[in-house]
Amino acid sequence: MKADYQSEFQSFPQRVLNYGETQPDATACIFQTQGPETAQKLSWGELRRKVLERASLLLAHNLAAKPVALIFPTGIEFVIDFLACLYTGTIAVPLKLSRNLQQFSRALNIMEDAGVAAVLTTAKARAFLQDALQTVPREIQPLLWLDEHAVAESVMAPEPVKASQLAFIQYTSGSTSRPKGVMVTHANLLNNQRAIQQACQHQQGLIGGGWLPQFHDMGLIGQMMQPLYLGGTYVFMPPMSFIQRPRRWLELISHYRLQSSASPNFGYDHCVRCIIDGEDLSGLDLSCWKVAGNGAEPVNRASMEAFQQKFAAYGFKPSAFFPCYGMAETTLFVAGGAANTGVKTATFDTEAFEAGMLKPANTGTEIVSCGVISPVFDLRIVNPDTLEECADSVIGEIWIHGNSVADGYWKNGAQTQKSFRATIQGGNGRHYLRTGDLGFICDNELYVTGRIKELIIIRGRNLYPYDIERTCNSYRHASGHGAAVFAVEQEGRSQLAAIVELNKPAFIDGDLAEMEFDIKGMVMDTCDVALDILHLVEPGTIPRTTSGKIRRVKCQSILPQLKIVNG
């Protein structure tokens, strides 16, 4: 495969620009904020022309091989600028357009970590961001801002990109303490596009898309790039429009005859919960929807069943469900499908399962398959302590090797070494990515059972407990070193819980209800996530190890007694 790249490497952007010549009148992108009357369309010919224009602009500013932030509201502008970056070898760093100052400072952390040379954005977003920058109490290197009004004075053509060159940096979380930027190469990108196509059985000319944000790995690689890769049509809408009215997603699929559209599990729940029975859905026809991806957070069978029950009458086929597994560190896709087979589960003896052993049983613990492991990977189940490969019937950490596995974390050698360069004890000497996820393989399908890393996943978003703990600790009445944040599974959904130690006077005399509001407000404003459960306690309540480290797992077990005390 390596030799293949060197001999006849056609990069992703070259491939996309070629469509502009071979099928200039076909539709490349459709973006709509609300109904079809709000749709903006772009043909392949126009897309090509605009990408070339922006490419000249990037080259004129000498940005090739430099990291550049892309901060856009959902829209076609992002598609054009992102492709222009790929084409010129400019390293794209897609970021979320923040809503408030606290969140913008997280984006700034990432921009600082990446060392961006410029910010690509829209004039409107630029005005907002530059205002926000004025109020940030820290020194920021003067940045080059390029919005839609910036134009290149002359046409410039870039050097063709090489397979080993970085295409973009995907930041896996807006982590305040240590942002981790996954370095995705052009070779990774192509390898993963092929893996997705193969697993989903997508055809050339694919009509795909949905509501996922463009800065998120699943929205970027799966939803946006796959239809572009296949010379099809990328049809999309702003995430907020979906949240506000989930039927708009289904209407988008039905109206434009989308064949493939994905969401984390909560999106399917959201449709079931918020589209009320008796709502007029006449005209909705989901029979075109062949691949309904479900990934980025654990797949819940009950959610799938409820969705299927509700929308079967509108042509939705249960075989379309396509649970999948992946992460930014593998570009995106690792396992999924097989296509047209729907949700599959396996059941194991509960007692053995809890001890990490697999004993098939008729009743017991049921696990949803995350699908067939893509043949582009060598995936192993490894004991995370001994680093030896696990026997077939044992649960272990998921380790991955393959051409979709990224180069590592940007400017973070230590973490790259730890996560991307693991070797199996007594194994083949290959480098594996340690995913931090636990699971097992059964009939070449991957089952994910939990996590060893303290990463929390809420609605497809990765959160690190210490970021939220830091915010809690910074509260003026907190003891400053006693906060524990962790996830609790309730009714098949991850709830975010925090225990925060207050200083003694505040705990005794303070208004606890008011302080709970303070902390919830701070966490929402800073981390953009809500605490479902919050307990304020006196110093010394949080379980620690002898060396003083917080034992988050143990924290879960003291929740019931806190509930009795605190109500």
Next chain:
Amino acid sequence: MFSEDLKQTLVETISEYVIAKVPSFDIAEHADTSFSRLGLDSLEHVELTMIIEKALSIELAPDLAFNYPTVTALIQVCSEEYARHQQGAEEAANATA
């Protein structure tokens, strides 16, 4: 502006929604407490506009509750939106008449 009745209905609709997420919510005490402080997440902020849209049969910007983040502020802005919508409907009716 809309009638007291409509306003009352809206207060109840919003309260009912918030109480389902935050059992300790009390409209008498928390009408001016921000939704973030009460513990609503971003999805729930957007859902608030969804339930108001249903109650008033008008379209609202999805990020409205972020910019008007308390019950009082949200109801105020919704009453203005509602008035604008009514006026628009009236003008349209007059134009076609």
